[in-house]
Amino acid sequence: MRIPPEWIVLIVAFVAIVGSMTIAILSLWTGHKRKRQVLHNIHLERMAAIEKGITLPPSKLEELIGNRNGPAIEKDPMRRGLTLTLVGIAIGVALYYTDSEAWVWGLPVLAVGLSNLIYVVVSHKLSAGQ
Numbered sequence: 606m607r608i609p610p611e612w613i614v615l616i617v618a619f620v621a622i623v624g625s626m627t628i629a630i631l632s633l634w635t636g637h638k639r640k641r642q643v644l645h646n647i648h649l650e651r652m653a654a655i656e657k658g659i660t661l662p663p664s665k666l667e668e669l670i671g672n673r674n675g676p677a678i679e680k681d682p683m684r685r686g687l688t689l690t691l692v693g694i695a696i697g698v699a700l701y702y703t704d705s706e707a708w709v710w711g712l713p714v715l716a717v718g719l720s721n722l723i724y725v726v727v728s729h730k731l732s733a734g735q
Contacts, residue, residue: 686721693718
């Protein structure tokens, strides 16, 4: 029994999608477990200190478990711009060699990458001018 090539493509795509979703879910789950353990340890430490009558300084939970809102958008626009620009070029080239009319689908990603790079240049010039 031979598996048709169309089925192989579908199986590979399905495995890739399920695998990437599994990695994302496991990443979220392990991060949550780590933060919960850190908070539990801080709680036990503070309770033991209260029982002994020791005054503790206020804890810096943000530093220990990280920022809840994630990184700010302005943190690294240069890296994001270079990444998206190169991904847009790669998509355009790959689609050009598979179907000469489909290369335009790389342009939106390229445009976002270039806009990030333009933002870096303009903000650098504005901050240097002040």
